[in-house]
Amino acid sequence: xxxxxxxxxxxxxxxxxxxxxxxxxxxxxxxxxxxxxxxxxxxxxxxxxxxxx
Numbered sequence: 001x002x003x004x005x006x007x008x009x010x011x012x013x014x015x016x017x018x019x020x021x022x023x024x025x026x027x028x029x030x031x032x033x034x035x036x037x038x039x040x041x042x043x044x045x046x047x048x049x050x051x052x053x
Contacts, residue, residue: 014021 010021011018
């Protein structure tokens with residue numbers, strides 16, 4: 001008997017709601033990416049400070 005992978009178990013668990021599961025994963029990845037934006041903006045502001053040159 002072949003051992004099942006995690007992804008196949010999760011997709012079987014999701015059943016007919018796979019579209020919603022995929023959407024939630026995509027939105028979670030977008031949320032993580034968007035959480036970096038404030039750090040990048042602050043880093044840009046700090047680089048432009050006069051005492052940093």
